[in-house]
Amino acid sequence: MVYLKKSLGLLFFAFMVMALWQCAKRGSPSGGPKDTTPPQLVRAEPENFTTNFKAKKIRLYFDELIKLEDVQNQLVVSPPFKNPATITPMGAPSKYIEVEIKDTLRENTTYTINFGQSIVDNNEKNPNSFLTYVFSTGDYLDSLTLTGAVSDAVNLKADEFISVMLYEMDSTYTDSTVFKQPPLYITNTGDSLPFFELKNLKGGKYALFGLKDVNKNNMFDQSQDKIGFIADTITVPTDSIYVLNLFREQLNYKASVPSMVAKNKIIFGYQGDYRDMVIESLTTLPDSVSTTLLKERDKDTLNYWLSPTELDSIIFTVQNDKVEAIDTFTVKMRDLPMDSLKLSTSVTGKFNFEDKFSILANTPIVALDTSQVSLNVSDSIPMPYTFVLDTLKNKVDFDFEVEPNQKYSFSLLPGAITDFFGMQNDTLDYNLSTGSFADYGNLRMIFGSDVTYPIVVQLTNEKGVVQREIVASEAQTFEFNHLNPGNYIARVIFDSNGNGKWDTGNYLKKQQPEKISYYPGTIEIRANWEKEETFILSN
CATH class of the missing domain: 2.60.40.3710 (Immunoglobulin-like)
Structure with a gap:
């Protein structure tokens, strides 16, 4: 009887625990659905699309706490401010953004401030995509647009955040303006899609450029920026859609200061094309000194080899008649060990x-x-x-x-x-x-009959490094035998000057880069495979 009472008591206790647990489970908060709504602009001071704008500060108010992220890449002001605006708060969550203008604004001009995806909510970081604030210092807002896309001359995928720029072709515009001044209008592509839209434009004639603007100064720096340009004048309004093909120019020739790095070796650095460099010694060298010049493998350096000498210094001229450049350098001799044969x-x-x-x-x-x-x-x-x-x-x-x-x-x-x-x-x-031959695969590529030769057919790995290439001056079957298993990307260079390699463009010479056409998708090669692919090209 005691045992029965204990059993009933334990059963009742277990039942109560389960009931309470179920109640607790039903009543426990789950946190609700994840917030996927971006912050919304609720008010602007002055109002968005204001005309006859004279304010020095703009405040944008939102319906929740927001933060600014990657604003240095995302923010685009068109026309660009000479002195960057101060944007607050940076880092701390807030329900507003304040933009303090430090410039004297142009008269009768429509300005666009595009925040890209830099405005995100504080909790889930949902972006308010491409929020734009527009105002005019004149009586009306300009409303014309220009659209297009960017591509890369060499790579299959274009870079992110390409600046697309319009220069007004007025009496002050020259071909060198893009090196010296920011544009009248600017926008950029995002971090995923290579498309652009320039908005709130006034009618007129323009020059159109694309830049991978590394130091973000809204001007072309040949030493580090990629550039793309449309050779023809752009007339706005227009229904045309433009494609900007970006490339790195070959650097303009420049000789660097030489230096002695070994008892028998002086290095002459350079940028650009070295083939017309002539290096001569103005100092009379002893009869016992022999010299020879050799390009350093895979470096922009010429090695001047010389027999060891007791001279204190040697004066050199470095001349390039093609670009009418001549430099004079003095190299101090130093007590260094010799470079020995390796x-x-x-x-x-x-x-x-x-x-x-x-x-x-x-x-x-x-x-x-x-x-x-x-x-x-x-x-x-x-x-x-x-x-x-x-x-x-x-x-x-x-x-x-x-x-x-x-x-x-x-x-x-x-x-x-x-x-x-x-x-x-x-x-x-x-x-x-x-x-074994069976360790490799073979690939045969067939092209259409309308291909313009000469061409260079290349296979690269997925990082773009060339693995194989065939240079052809006439139609043939392109066979790549004994390929290591893996994924390959095929591309064709339209070798217009017939030198067997890809040549880049030059903006000042109005030369576009040689065209490269990519086979769609990757080509998988397996061991002991024979594969044939048809590549339809458009010149």
Whole structure:
């Protein structure tokens, strides 16, 4: 009986706990649905779209606490203020934004302040997308528009936050204005879509530009900005839609101050095209001093190699007749160690069937003694090879028959390579191995019959680094054999000047970059695959 009472008591207790838990569960707050509503503008002082504007401060009031984020990228004022406006509060949540104008405003001009997506609510950071405040210092608001898109001359995807600029082609406008002055009107693309719209424009004739404005000064800086331009004059109003193709110009030629970096080496830096640079010594060098000039591999530097000398200094002229430039430099000699011969190779370990085996040197190579070089296959079987000594790129290229599933060994005995200073290599051994043909895939690309040649067909990886290329002056089947498995991007350069490479544009010369056409999507290559793709091009 006692046991029955205890059991009933425990059962009743359990029932009460469950009931209370269910009640608690039904009554516990869930927090409600997530806030997805952006902050709303409820009032502006002065009112939005005010005419005959004379205020120095603008206040925008919202229906909830807001913050400003990434305002330096998002905010666009058109026409730009010479002195940036002060915007408060920055960082702290508030129900208003205040814009203090520090400029003397233009007469009879419509201004647009576009906040992009910088205004977000304090809790969930929902943006009030592209809130715009518009006012006019004249009697009416200008209302014309111009639309378009931006693209990148080289890359498949355009950069984010491209500034799109209109310059009024009045009596003061010249081709150099974009280097010196901000535009009359400006907008930018966002961080996802490459489209633009210039609003509240007045009718007239304009020059249209796009800039990747790195230092955000609303002017073109050749050393760091990409530029795109429409060569024709833009007449507003217009129904045309414009595409700005942005590119990096080749830098204008400029010689840098040379410096001595080793007992036998002086470096001459430059920007732009070095091919017309002529470096000469005004100082008479002793008969014992020999010199040679060689471009540094993958750097904008010319290496002036010289036999060690006891001179205190050497005076040089650096001349470029093509751009009518001449500079004079004095290089102080310093007590430094010599650069000695060091060798490296283009490939180590796995050797793909399309690879080229090269030996690279840091000091100028002058001779290769083939009696001190041997190539063996399968550890001990001698194998024939040919070679080319490339004195411009300071390397030796070897060519030999490559077979699958083999091991190759290059041996260089002392004295195989001699450099400009008479230094020679020590014993060196390089080992290479190949895989099976089945480890690779093959790709065949077919183009339409209406392609204008010459072209350059390239395969890049997904980061845009070129893996293979074929230069063609006439129609052919383009075969890329022995590709490593992976995803590739195909593109075609329309090589209008026939030099076998892509050439950029130049704004002042009114030259657009050579066109590049991309195959839509990526091309997957798997091991032991044969793949064929048709690429429809439009010139």
